[in-house]
Amino acid sequence: MFVRxxxxxxxxxxxxxxxxxxxxxxxxxxxxxxxxxMMDIGDKVNQELKTYGANITVVPKETSIVSDxxxxxxxxxxxxxxNEDDLGKVMTIFWxxxxxxxxxxxxxxxxxDDGSGVTVVGTWFxxxxxxxxxxTLDAGxxxxxxxxxxxxxxxIDEQADGYTENDAMFGKAIAEKLGVxxxxxxxxxxxxxxxxxxxxxxxxxxxxxxxQIFTALDTAQALDDMDGKVGSIEVSALTTPDNELAEKAAKxxxxxxxxxxxxxxCTAYASSIAYQLQEVIENSVAAPVRQVADSEGNILEKTxxxxxxxxxxxMIGAALGIMNLVTASVMERSKEIGLLKAxxxxxxAITGLVLTEVLLTAVAGGAAGFLGGFGFAQIIGHTVFGSxxxxxxxxxxxxxxxxxxxxxxxxxPAIRMLMRLEPAEVLHGRQ
Amino acid sequence: xxxxxxxxxxxxxGDLHALDHVNMKVEKGEWVAIMGPSGSGKxxxxxxxxxxxxxxxxxxxxxxxxxxxxxxxEQTIIRRDKIGLIFQQFYLVNYLTALExxxxxxxxxxxxxxxxxxxxxxxxxxxxxxxxxxxxxSGGEQQRVCVARALINYPEIVLADEPTGNLDEANxxxxxxxxxxxxxxxxxxxxxxxxxxxxxxxxxxxxLRDGHFTKETVNNNFTGVIHYND
Ligand SMILES: Nc1ncnc2c1ncn2[C@@H]1O[C@H](COP(=O)(O)OP(=O)(O)OP(=O)(O)O)[C@@H](O)[C@H]1O
Ligand SMILES: [Mg+2]
Numbered sequence: 001m002f003v004r005x006x007x008x009x010x011x012x013x014x015x016x017x018x019x020x021x022x023x024x025x026x027x028x029x030x031x032x033x034x035x036x037x038m039m040d041i042g043d044k045v046n047q048e049l050k051t052y053g054a055n056i057t058v059v060p061k062e063t064s065i066v067s068d069x070x071x072x073x074x075x076x077x078x079x080x081x082x083n084e085d086d087l088g089k090v091m092t093i094f095w096x097x098x099x100x101x102x103x104x105x106x107x108x109x110x111x112x113d114d115g116s117g118v119t120v121v122g123t124w125f126x127x128x129x130x131x132x133x134x135x136t137l138d139a140g141x142x143x144x145x146x147x148x149x150x151x152x153x154x155x156i157d158e159q160a161d162g163y164t165e166n167d168a169m170f171g172k173a174i175a176e177k178l179g180v181x182x183x184x185x186x187x188x189x190x191x192x193x194x195x196x197x198x199x200x201x202x203x204x205x206x207x208x209x210x211x212q213i214f215t216a217l218d219t220a221q222a223l224d225d226m227d228g229k230v231g232s233i234e235v236s237a238l239t240t241p242d243n244e245l246a247e248k249a250a251k252x253x254x255x256x257x258x259x260x261x262x263x264x265x266c267t268a269y270a271s272s273i274a275y276q277l278q279e280v281i282e283n284s285v286a287a288p289v290r291q292v293a294d295s296e297g298n299i300l301e302k303t304x305x306x307x308x309x310x311x312x313x314x315m316i317g318a319a320l321g322i323m324n325l326v327t328a329s330v331m332e333r334s335k336e337i338g339l340l341k342a343x344x345x346x347x348x349a350i351t352g353l354v355l356t357e358v359l360l361t362a363v364a365g366g367a368a369g370f371l372g373g374f375g376f377a378q379i380i381g382h383t384v385f386g387s388x389x390x391x392x393x394x395x396x397x398x399x400x401x402x403x404x405x406x407x408x409x410x411x412x413p414a415i416r417m418l419m420r421l422e423p424a425e426v427l428h429g430r431q
Numbered sequence: 432x433x434x435x436x437x438x439x440x441x442x443x444x445g446d447l448h449a450l451d452h453v454n455m456k457v458e459k460g461e462w463v464a465i466m467g468p469s470g471s472g473k474x475x476x477x478x479x480x481x482x483x484x485x486x487x488x489x490x491x492x493x494x495x496x497x498x499x500x501x502x503x504x505e506q507t508i509i510r511r512d513k514i515g516l517i518f519q520q521f522y523l524v525n526y527l528t529a530l531e532x533x534x535x536x537x538x539x540x541x542x543x544x545x546x547x548x549x550x551x552x553x554x555x556x557x558x559x560x561x562x563x564x565x566x567x568x569s570g571g572e573q574q575r576v577c578v579a580r581a582l583i584n585y586p587e588i589v590l591a592d593e594p595t596g597n598l599d600e601a602n603x604x605x606x607x608x609x610x611x612x613x614x615x616x617x618x619x620x621x622x623x624x625x626x627x628x629x630x631x632x633x634x635x636x637x638x639l640r641d642g643h644f645t646k647e648t649v650n651n652n653f654t655g656v657i658h659y660n661d
Contacts (some may be wrong), residue, residue: 001531001538008526249629339522342483343580344511346504424483427518 002353009357013329014376018089020325021365024403027318028369031311032399033376035042038307039392040381041300042321056274058082058233059288078107081229082284083375084217089280090235091131094265094272102235103127103140107212110188112276118174120188120197122220125156125169141214144234145205153182153201158216168197171210175202188213190223217254235277239270241301246271250288315406326358330414337418338426347419354418355411362407432495434459434587434619436478440489440499441642442475449475450486451642459587462610462620462655464630466565467639473623474592476639480509480621481590494587515581515618519593523565523574529576530561533583540584542577551579555609578609588619595629604657607632611655632657 010017042344062080082104090102106122124140131137142155152175156167166248170180180186184199197215204210221227242250249256249264250271264272270288277286330337374391381389435457442450449472457463467473478484479491482498483506491499498509510516523532533551534543552561555575565573574594581589591610595603607629614620622633630636634653638646 001534001543004527004531005524006536008524008531092510272600335522336524340522340535340539341507342510342516342522343536344507346539349539375522422483424478424481427483427516427520427522 002356005353006357006360009353009358013332013357016325016329016332017357017361020322020329020361021368023296023318023321023325023370024362024365024407025099025372026190027314027321027406028366028399028403029372029376030314031402032370032373032395033380034307034311034314035395035398036374036377036389036391037380037399038304038311039395040377040389041303041307041385051291055239055270055289056235056277056286057289058235058274058281059231059276061283061285062328063232074401078231080283081226081231082233083282084221084228084230086281086284087230087233089193090277091129091137092231093273093276093280095237095268095276096131096133098238098268098273099140100236100238101137102233103144104217104230104233106191106217106226106229108224108226110190110223112178112189113187118188120168120190120220120223121209121212122217123214124217125158125214128159141234143238147201148202148203148209149203150203152215153199156200164198165216166195166197167200168213168215168219169201169203170199171212172202172204173210174213175199177268186213188223190225192225193222195219195223233277233281233284235273237270237273238268239273239288240268242269242271245269249275266328311402315402319406322358322362322407323413326354326411326414327417330354330418334418334421337421337428338423341421342423342427349417351415355408358411359404359407362403366400366403369403370396373399406417433457433492434461434494435621436490436492437476437480438490438492440476440479440486442472442479442484443487448642450479452489453549453639453643455637455644457588457621459619460614460617461635462614462633462653463622464633464636465621465639466625466627466630466636472642473639477590477592477621477623480588481514482506494497512584513587515584515586515589517574517577517581517589517591517594519596521565521570521577521597523573523576525565528562528564529557529568529572529579532565532576533580536580538539548579548583551583552576554582554612555579556605560605569602571598571605574598574602574606575609578606582613582618586618588621589613591620591622593623593625594628595624596624600659603629607657614655620647628657628659 032132038049060080060082084104087104088373090096090099103124104122108120108122110118110120112118126138126140126142129137129139140158151172156169157163179184179197182199182201185196187194187196187201197213197219217230221229245260245264249269253261253264253275274286274288340350346425377389379393381387433456436452437455440450440453441448453476459658465473465476475484475571478541479486486499489515490497493509493513498506501509524535527535529552530545530548534545537543537548549558549561552558555578557572557579560568561571565576568576595606598606606608610620610622620633624630631650632655634650636648636650
């Protein structure tokens with residue numbers, strides 16, 4: 001009987017129901033789009049901000065202590081090193097998923113043919129890794145230093161056919177000093193070995209790196225007999241903005257309670273990621289690079305706040321629309337409702353009837369809105385971020401709950417009205 | 432004990448006394464007609480008896496129970512269990528078929544029983560119209576559906592407010608004949624009407640004027656068959 005009544009009501013009021021569905025669809029699409037973008041924007045903005053470079057650096061413990069004690073920036077020649085074998089462990093930490101890029105850095109002093117000194121930096125350019133998770137990662141400074149403008153030649157591509165470990169990227173200043181062009185070869189001499197580095201590209205970094213030569217890790221290490229040694233690791237990770245907990249933990253993880261520790265460890269704070277890196281890399285100290293990590297968080301937070309506001313507003317708007325439509329529909333049906341009451345229907349039964357109708361309609365509208373919203377999210381993704389938005393499964397239950405709450409709230413005045421409706425008032429020709 | 436008893440019942444709207452100290456007794460199985468000019472308070476009284484409204488003053492005893500001060504929720508339950516309502520307008524849910532309309536009353540009362548609903552439609556002679564929508568039925572047929580719906584839960588009292596007011600003579604005769612059958616089966620009937628012929632068919636006719644009864648006629652030649660004095 002209930003089903004028949006619902007079906008009958010739909011058959012008769014399909015126009016109004018369609019309007020309700022449409023209203024819900026509009027609200028839902030906006031909410032779904034905003035939430036999808038919002039949940040994905042963290043990654044998007046981080047990817048954008050990644051151009052600012054690494055946000056965590058890992059250095060050997062001793063180096064860190066020395067520079068802490070004496071405040072030495074480039075304290076002469078480095079004495080302690082990280083182990084190259086530990087590089088792979090970076091992708092085994094709890095928050096490995098959030099690590100978008102990383103590269104080892106080893107500075108090796110060398111001499112040019114004219115006797116002057118130069119720093120040869122051994123690193124990865126786009127080092128290809130197949131991760132245990134089945135994903136692949138091309139890690140290295142090609143993306144960590146994506147702000148370098150390559151003025152001549154090209155970025156080194158480790159996967160390219162002609163690539164050799166003697167290919168090197170030359171800073172603008174050193175290239176000028178040497179008077180070399182892309183394709184030339186430069187002879188460098190380390191304390192143990194010599195190498196002929198081919199100028200693959202010349203870059204303008206706008207800083208001290210312009211005086212340096214970047215080449216493969218092995219090539220640089222060999223110059224000074226430093227096989228397996230790495231000076232530091234730069235890591236770019238997606239992080240959650242710091243809060244009090246993160247600040248407290250950053251000072252001393254030991255000061256946290258077990259619960260706090262759990263929360264902190266399992267949240268992608270820069271400090272907890274750094275801590276986890278420290279755990280897997282022997283003899284290391286990992287520290288967030290403050291400003292960058294913070295600004296990433298701030299911009300993100302503000303953008304996300306904006307999206308939450310838009311979501312809320314769209315939901316309120318839709319709820320108001322629903323309010324009008326459902327109230328109108330109940331008014332139109334006041335005779336019928338009065339009749340059902342006269343026949344013995346309790347308020348609950350009629351409320352159930354009307355709500356079922358509205359919710360069914362809302363679900364249909366919501367489903368349509370979902371699809372529309374995801375499409376809308378892609379448009380935003382492409383116009384704003386130049387890439388598609390990954391749809392998070394989380395969006396579905398959140399929006400579903402929002403739609404239901406919005407529909408129920410929107411139906412509230414109508415429900416109150418139908419509860420107050422007196423059968424005698426409508427049935428005895430007095431309207 | 433009477434099935435229904437109104438004791439000093441008044442309904443006051445502002446300073447309008449729609450019902451003014453009304454007293455009435457209706458015995459079980461009685462067929463009573465209520466007449467009176469427009470605005471005399473007939474519908475007001477029916478609403479109070481039908482548990483759709485409460486009096487401002489006085490007591491309404493149905494089956495010995497005072498229903499004049501019960502909550503809305505209880506009103507609904509009493510209405511559902513004891514009262515069958517028939518209105519002047521043939522109120523049917525317009526997107527449900529005749530059969531479904533009858534079943535609605537069952538649904539809110541207990542459980543819909545299609546067979547029983549069909550039998551009720553047979554009694555009002557509408558078995559072949561069971562699957563028509565109200566819009567596909569004539570006024571007389573619609574009112575017969577309402578009668579079938581009013582009977583379906585075996586109410587103790589059937590209240591009819593101008594049941595034939597919108598019907599032609601032929602349909603009026605059919606509806607009145609249904610009332611006679613109901614009466615014969617022992618159902619208590621209270622029928623509000625403007626029509627003296629309808630009123631004279633009842634066992635007893637009361638006249639309401641300005642909120643109180645002014646006249647009572649007892650029909651000594653009661654047959655239950657409507658008689659037209661052309
Ligand atoms: N809810 C209300 N508020 C104010 N006045 C009301 C209300 N209901 C009824 N009345 C008044 O009470 C009086 C009796 O009304 P009622 O509907 O009972 O008359 P009636 O005898 O049924 O008339 P009719 O034959 O026209 O149906 C009328 O004057 C009417 O205007
Ligand atoms: Mg009336």
